[in-house]
Amino acid sequence: MKSVVFDQFGDPRDFLQVREVPMPPDPAAGEVRVRMRMSPINPSDLMTVRGLYGRLPKLPATPGFEGVGVVDAVGSGWLAKLRGIKPGRRVAVLNGVGGNWAEYVVLSARHVVPVPDDLPDDQVATFFVNPATAIVMTQRVLQVARGGWLLQTGAGSALGRMVIKLGKHFGFRTINVVRRKELAAELKQLGADEVLSSTEDKIPARVAEITSGAMAPYALDCIGGPGVVDIIQSLAPQGRLLVYGTLSNELIPLDPRSLMGGQRAIEGFWLSEWAKQQGVLRMLGLFRQITSLLRAGVLTTPVAATYTLDQLPQAIEHVERQARGGKILLKLVGAS
Numbered sequence: 001m002k003s004v005v006f007d008q009f010g011d012p013r014d015f016l017q018v019r020e021v022p023m024p025p026d027p028a029a030g031e032v033r034v035r036m037r038m039s040p041i042n043p044s045d046l047m048t049v050r051g052l053y054g055r056l057p058k059l060p061a062t063p064g065f066e067g068v069g070v071v072d073a074v075g076s077g078w079l080a081k082l083r084g085i086k087p088g089r090r091v092a093v094l095n096g097v098g099g100n101w102a103e104y105v106v107l108s109a110r111h112v113v114p115v116p117d118d119l120p121d122d123q124v125a126t127f128f129v130n131p132a133t134a135i136v137m138t139q140r141v142l143q144v145a146r147g148g149w150l151l152q153t154g155a156g157s158a159l160g161r162m163v164i165k166l167g168k169h170f171g172f173r174t175i176n177v178v179r180r181k182e183l184a185a186e187l188k189q190l191g192a193d194e195v196l197s198s199t200e201d202k203i204p205a206r207v208a209e210i211t212s213g214a215m216a217p218y219a220l221d222c223i224g225g226p227g228v229v230d231i232i233q234s235l236a237p238q239g240r241l242l243v244y245g246t247l248s249n250e251l252i253p254l255d256p257r258s259l260m261g262g263q264r265a266i267e268g269f270w271l272s273e274w275a276k277q278q279g280v281l282r283m284l285g286l287f288r289q290i291t292s293l294l295r296a297g298v299l300t301t302p303v304a305a306t307y308t309l310d311q312l313p314q315a316i317e318h319v320e321r322q323a324r325g326g327k328i329l330l331k332l333v334g335a336s
């Protein structure tokens with residue numbers, strides 16, 4: 001079968017290759033084999049290839065933390081049976097260790113989710129990483145109150161757009177920071193209450209105006225770097241900032257006094273660590289919630305383009321462009 005492989009950490013353009021590799025073995029007890037259809041290229045995939053992600057695989061390795069495929073074989077065990085996972089069933093494939101950018105993958109039955117027929121492949125391919133993170137950060141960790149203000153950076157990202165729509169759905173208000181002000185109309189159309197520019201606006205002053213001086217009780221940051229200082233200065237007393245991404249790859253120049261006064265807090269969030277602390281039933285509940293919010297159009301992922309494995313270099317080049325306008329998907333075997 002074909003698989004994307006890297007032997008060294010570094011620039012994805014230099015080190016990612018498509019290779020013929022042996023088929024994975026038959027699934028053992030509790031496992032399933034999936035014939036993959038599509039997988040997104042997420043920031044975490046390319047950070048892994050660059051050697052910058054929080055947990056790195058043994059080399060050689062295959063990227064790909066999520067995707068959509070069709071069950072090809074099922075090992076013995078009760079979990080797959082109980083959840084209707086059988087050959088021919090279309091599933092979202094949540095591969096926490098990576099490896100989905102291949103024609104076939106074997107993984108635990110706990111990590112595949114049967115999905116309804118009315119969800120298109122491109123939305124099932126992006127079923128978990130961003131939708132789960134957006135729901136868990138806003139509803140489980142921060143528990144953003146109805147009517148409360150949430151300030152977020154990277155608001156034009158796929159995940160940022162989901163947070164905006166979750167705000168409309170659950171009744172919280174969003175102040176959205178983007179590097180390209182031209183996104184304002186598009187984000188307002190999705191339901192953004194306010195859109196600010198990281199380059200043109202004085203963020204703390206604008207947040208003070210918008211909240212009538214109360215400032216933001218909740219914030220999310222996926223950029224890192226000096227801009228985070230503005231976000232901290234925009235927090236209300238006892239306000240909480242979750243940092244969950246490092247798109248700028250820069251450090252935050254932090255003055256401890258900005259947290260001490262007002263007892264503000266910065267916390268880290270990583271979905272894979274959070275998921276490890278949840279039992280099977282809680283995860284099944286989260287999968288159900290994602291499915292129904294996807295069907296309701298709340299967690300839609302915008303897709304910019306889909307490439308075949310033979311077009312991998314073009315796909316990587318497209319991902320690295322500014323203003324790419326949505327997710328880039330890789331079409332694996334059997335995609336329609």
Ligand SMILES: NC(=O)c1ccc[n+]([C@@H]2O[C@H](COP(=O)([O-])OP(=O)(O)OC[C@H]3O[C@@H](n4cnc5c(N)ncnc54)[C@H](OP(=O)(O)O)[C@@H]3O)[C@@H](O)[C@H]2O)c1
Pocket residue numbers: 042043044129130133154155156157158159160179180222223244245246247248269270271272321322323324325326327
């Ligand atoms: N902690 C977790 O468990 C977890 C889980 C899921 C996702 N994440 C993180 O969530 C973030 C968003 O993911 P995604 O899949 O939604 O991303 P995405 O759709 O691929 O979009 C990336 C966005 O970030 C913007 N961007 C890139 N570099 C930037 C910079 N240096 N300064 C400002 N904006 C920048 C781009 O803006 P332009 O449109 O202007 O190019 C684009 O809107 C990533 O950091 C990802 O790693 C974390």
